Structures are given as structure tokens and as C-alpha cells.
Amino acid sequence: MPNGSSGDRRSFLRQGLRSLVRAVAEGVEAAADEAAARASGGRRHLRPPGALPEPTFLLTCTRCGDCARACPVGAIQLLPPSAGAAAGTPYIDPLRRACDLCGRCMPACAPGALQPVAAAREVRMGLAVLDPALCWAFQGSPCSLCYHRCPFPDEAIRLVAGKPAVNREYCTGCGACAYVCVSTPLAITIQPTN
Incomplete structure (x- = not known):
């Protein structure tokens, strides 16, 4: 051959x-x-910056709460017992308090469930999803709160003809945009990427 x-x-x-x-x-x-x-009761949770992939995160996190205590704005909460196997693990509810991307939670995590991220711009804990049918700007009302609250305006959220547009590549998932959204129901939700 x-x-x-x-x-x-x-x-x-x-x-x-x-x-x-x-x-x-x-x-x-x-x-x-x-x-x-x-294990999380069928729900995906927005984890703090630097969280390992969910299955590994659940195994690595010791539920000590050190990351929550390190959060200066109180954005990190611990899941209640009703969360099943995920009970006691940290999560962020951006409607209660958005993450300010300070990075203090990552070095506070001794077991390494939260891995250090070099810069706030590199955090990818979630993705803002905009519903134009609910957004005031798309309905003709002047509103740009999400754009102005975003830690990286013109990168993660841009205004295109006066309407917000999320850039998937740069969105950190911090939730600041959802936190300030005034539409009911919210025009912006944060989908966890983990």
C-alpha cells in the first residue's frame, strides 16, 4: 500500500x-x-464574578459566605434552604442590588469556587437581554437609564438611534442595567452564563 x-x-x-x-x-x-x-431546583442563578462552571461550582463552594461578607454593596446573597443542593451558595439578584464589579469576592473565596478575573471588563457572569416590546425607548419615550448606568457604556450597551443595544461580547452581566430599568415588566433581564 x-x-x-x-x-x-x-x-x-x-x-x-x-x-x-x-x-x-x-x-x-x-x-x-x-x-x-x-440540584439548584431547576433554576439557574446569577453567580458572583469568577464563578466556576455550575457543576464544579456546586462541588467546590463550601457555603462559608466569605464572598458575601466581602461584597461592599451587599449584592451577593446566599441561597435559602429551599434551593436544594445549591442552598447556601452565593448568587446575585440584580433587581435587589447589582454587582459593582469591585472584585473583592474573588480573593475572599478560599476554596476557589470564584476564580480571579484580571479586570472588571473581563467578567462574564451573565448577559443582559433586552425586550424591545417592553423598552420605553423602543416605544418612543426618551429613556437611556440602562445605558447611563452600565459600567461600560458604548461597549456593553450602546445607543443606536436613541435605543439601547446590548453587545454580547462586552456585557459582564453585572445587572446594573436591569437594576435601573423602569419598565414594568422589566425590559432588561440578566441571563446567567454559568
Whole structure:
């Protein structure tokens, strides 16, 4: 058999093996995400900056509350017993208090469930999702509160023809925009990325 055919066969087998490993890894990741959602009572929670992926976070967090005590604005709360296996773990409810991205919670986490993030701009704990049907600016009223409260205006939220637009690439998920939204129901919600 010519050498070219042998090389092609090896390449074909390597590609097949990579595809198989990728498919298995994706299946394991999906199963872990589903297990974490069940452990959290089926709900996804907005975790503090630097949180590990949810399944690992739930296993690593000791529920000590040090991150909550380190939060100067009181944005980090601990889940109640009704949260099942996630009880006692930290979360942020941006409607109660948005994260100010100070970064003090990460070094306070001795077990490492919160990993240090080099800069506030690099935090990716959630994503702001805007519903134009509920947004005052899209209904013709002058409103740009979310834009002005965003820690990174013109990056994470831009105004396009007077209407807010979220840039997925730069949104930290801090919740400042949802915290100041005046529409009822809210035009902006924060979807956890973890």
C-alpha cells in the first residue's frame, strides 16, 4: 500500500476519534449542566464574578459566605434552604442590588469556587437581554437609564438611534442595567452564563 494511503487512513482515523471525543465531551457537559440545574431546583442563578462552571461550582463552594461578607454593596446573597443542593451558595439578584464589579469576592473565596478575573471588563457572569416590546425607548419615550448606568457604556450597551443595544461580547452581566430599568415588566433581564 502506498505511504499516502496509510497517512490518509491515519488522518481519517484521527479525525474520527476527535469527533467521537468531542461528541462524548459535549454529552457529558450537557448531562452535568442538567444535573446542576436539578440540584439548584431547576433554576439557574446569577453567580458572583469568577464563578466556576455550575457543576464544579456546586462541588467546590463550601457555603462559608466569605464572598458575601466581602461584597461592599451587599449584592451577593446566599441561597435559602429551599434551593436544594445549591442552598447556601452565593448568587446575585440584580433587581435587589447589582454587582459593582469591585472584585473583592474573588480573593475572599478560599476554596476557589470564584476564580480571579484580571479586570472588571473581563467578567462574564451573565448577559443582559433586552425586550424591545417592553423598552420605553423602543416605544418612543426618551429613556437611556440602562445605558447611563452600565459600567461600560458604548461597549456593553450602546445607543443606536436613541435605543439601547446590548453587545454580547462586552456585557459582564453585572445587572446594573436591569437594576435601573423602569419598565414594568422589566425590559432588561440578566441571563446567567454559568
